Amino acid sequence: MAPRPTTSAVQEARAAFAARLREIRIEAGLTASDLAARAGWQRSKVSKIEHARQAPTVADVAAWCEHARATDQMPDLVASLHAVEGMWVEWRRLERSGLRRLQEASIPLFERTRSFRIYEVGVIPSLFQTVEYATARMRRIVEFSGVPDDVDQAVQARMDRQRIVRTGDRTFAVVLEEAALYARIGDTEMMASQLAWLITVAGLPSVSLGIIPRGIARTMWSTPGFWIYDDGRVGIETPTARITITQPREIAIYERTFTELSSMAVVGAPARRIITEAISALDC
Incomplete structure (x- = not known):
């Protein structure tokens, strides 16, 4: 298949990253409310990040991994975050x-x-x-x-x-x-x-x-x-x-x-x- 239009490529990269964070949360057995409470966030922040409506910061990714017991994935996630940010x-x-x-x-x-x-x-x-x-x-x-x-x-x-x-x-x-x-x-x-x-x-x-x-x-x-x-x-x-x-x-x-x-x-x-x-x- 050919690459889709470039604006779509950026949006898809953001959505894929958001979906990956959601999978990590679910695999840890956490609800969105659980993660938000542990990280000291409003619940809506988790939803916005997982639906690619809000871009997470490196600190957000670090907290996500810590509370989802996925710190081993943090280096790769941070690299992916920088890649998405640098696409456009x-x-x-x-x-x-x-x-x-x-x-x-x-x-x-x-x-x-x-x-x-x-x-x-x-x-x-x-x-x-x-x-x-x-x-x-x-x-x-x-x-x-x-x-x-x-x-x-x-x-x-x-x-x-x-x-x-x-x-x-x-x-x-x-x-x-x-x-x-x-x-x-x-x-x-x-x-x-x-x-x-x-x-x-x-x-x-x-x-x-x-x-x-x-x-x-x-x-x-x-x-x-x-x-x-x-x-x-x-x-x-x-x-x-x-x-x-x-x-x-x-x-x-x-x-x-x-x-x-x-x-x-x-x-x-x-x-x-x-x-x-x-x-x-x-x-x-």
Whole structure:
């Protein structure tokens, strides 16, 4: 199955965590009133937490585990709580100080990652963008979102970040929908240059580029674009937020989705031919 819409993924993670706390309470033979009394809470707090209407704090989780005689589960629960809290970060907060800082913030993650699995529907991945393409993308973000205009510095930061493609022991498995090649965000010359550059980077030993043809019989529908960093993190960008997924169960779903999408993609000469056809179509 494909990942559901990202807002649903966050809500489901919160609900799953709440359900886990409820199971711990029930297994301990406690009613909601019992737990609330032992923890010194109002009974409604237990209900709100178990129905994901109130996010528990680390102290709440610690008290829950103590009174339910489940202290052995506390480290894993706290890690899960932090993962849920970190899934959703508003773009407005990230973009407040400009796009350059946003680009630089991801450098540590990119540098420590050894295996990138990238799926995009309608855009060339940032690691393979030309200066002109990246500038057009970021310029539109500034215009649309009204964030500080530091496009030139942000583009330079993105270009600096691209060094990881050619350095270190890393691999980049990339799957693009063919539609991404036709999403024109600039003039013909800029788009032709970008697509030609995509062919060039696809020839690097570290890069595997697959294109899902538009007319293929699909075994997996398209989803929002996502990046898998090694085996421990999935990143998704929406118009309003950056979502980070670290729960093993959900990561496994994205890994399965990426494998299925990859099985529909063509690579090597057939992929280069699709890109070349997209370049030719620019003159039409």
